[in-house]
Amino acid sequence: MSQMYLDGLSELKETPWRNTCDWNNLSETLPQLKDELENYEPLGDLLIGKNVHFPKVNILLFGGIGAGKSSVFNTINSVFREKIFNVARSGCTEHSLTTKFTKYPVMSGSSTEPMPLKFRICDIRGLEPEHLMTKENMRYVLEGSIEDRFPFDPSGSISADMPGFKKHPDLDEKIHCVALVQDASMVDTLQDLSLKVTTNIKEMQTVMNSLDIPQVVIMSKIDSICEETKQDAANAFRSPKVEKCVAKVSEVLGLPRNMVFPMKNYENEYQLDPSVDTMALLTLKGILNNCDAHLFNHYDEIVKKYTVTQMSLRENWNLLLN
Ligand SMILES: Nc1nc2c(ncn2[C@@H]2O[C@H](COP(=O)(O)OP(=O)(O)OP(=O)(O)O)[C@@H](O)[C@H]2O)c(=O)[nH]1
Numbered sequence: 001m002s003q004m005y006l007d008g009l010s011e012l013k014e015t016p017w018r019n020t021c022d023w024n025n026l027s028e029t030l031p032q033l034k035d036e037l038e039n040y041e042p043l044g045d046l047l048i049g050k051n052v053h054f055p056k057v058n059i060l061l062f063g064g065i066g067a068g069k070s071s072v073f074n075t076i077n078s079v080f081r082e083k084i085f086n087v088a089r090s091g092c093t094e095h096s097l098t099t100k101f102t103k104y105p106v107m108s109g110s111s112t113e114p115m116p117l118k119f120r121i122c123d124i125r126g127l128e129p130e131h132l133m134t135k136e137n138m139r140y141v142l143e144g145s146i147e148d149r150f151p152f153d154p155s156g157s158i159s160a161d162m163p164g165f166k167k168h169p170d171l172d173e174k175i176h177c178v179a180l181v182q183d184a185s186m187v188d189t190l191q192d193l194s195l196k197v198t199t200n201i202k203e204m205q206t207v208m209n210s211l212d213i214p215q216v217v218i219m220s221k222i223d224s225i226c227e228e229t230k231q232d233a234a235n236a237f238r239s240p241k242v243e244k245c246v247a248k249v250s251e252v253l254g255l256p257r258n259m260v261f262p263m264k265n266y267e268n269e270y271q272l273d274p275s276v277d278t279m280a281l282l283t284l285k286g287i288l289n290n291c292d293a294h295l296f297n298h299y300d301e302i303v304k305k306y307t308v309t310q311m312s313l314r315e316n317w318n319l320l321l322n
């Protein structure tokens, strides 16, 4: 864990370094935010009245081993399931605990009939100095060629004839935004200890850029760099330590500071915490905005391919009956 950030207590700032939401009124803020995201539709009002239905957006979690990728999915899923719900395996191991490429649906509601939301979170094996991602594999993942539950080694070789490889994926099977997950407690060592992994991430960013796929950073484990944030995640946006860490990550990964989202994942808790929930939803909202920005560049293609015609309605109806 980073000593630099744990030395001394951080004095919380009077005014937050980023304006996010009303943290003093979470009993109203949180349900509003949750409702907004439960009703998220890809491209939102741009498709209203058009009879166009783009099924779901796909978010890829990407980063080093143990960065907290699977925990990010578990945290977001827990918020919507209204209970701590660990679907993806998480923990600390010598090699990445996640070995399959998994497209997780997110369900809302704690009732018996959960409602699937309009986004999926894709979890992948973490990068290790001896298991770095090749540009070719990155392209396959981003372009939707890797099917759900495919055992996937970022450095392994993949051939188009392998089972689980999709040759011509549709736009709704591709990745629409990448969230680079970075452990906040590793940030001051990014340039030395994990240099190989960081260099690999930056190399993969060139592939994402070439495909015009937006990137954000989820800066996980912020509770481990700031005592006040550990006590209450709501303090993160008034913590100079978190602010400094965000600036450093933005500099190293070459993304604007407003694309870096601090997050505290559920890891030791038995019960949901409104501050942790709110922070996770703010992050998700930022990611979904980026997904929409990406889809906007494919607007004409979406209208052309995803318009629901009388014919396709009839076909779906027949499928349901048979
Ligand atoms: N304190 C704290 N621990 C966290 C947080 N997020 C994740 N962890 C812990 O970090 C460890 C690694 O988390 P994972 O979610 O398994 O990380 P991963 O990136 O999926 O790891 P691999 O799949 O092995 O690459 C686990 O022990 C988590 O409980 C966080 O926000 N705060």
Ligand SMILES: [Mg+2]
Residues within 6 Å of the ligand: 069, 070, 071, 089, 090, 097, 098, 123, 124, 126
């Ligand atoms: Mg994992």
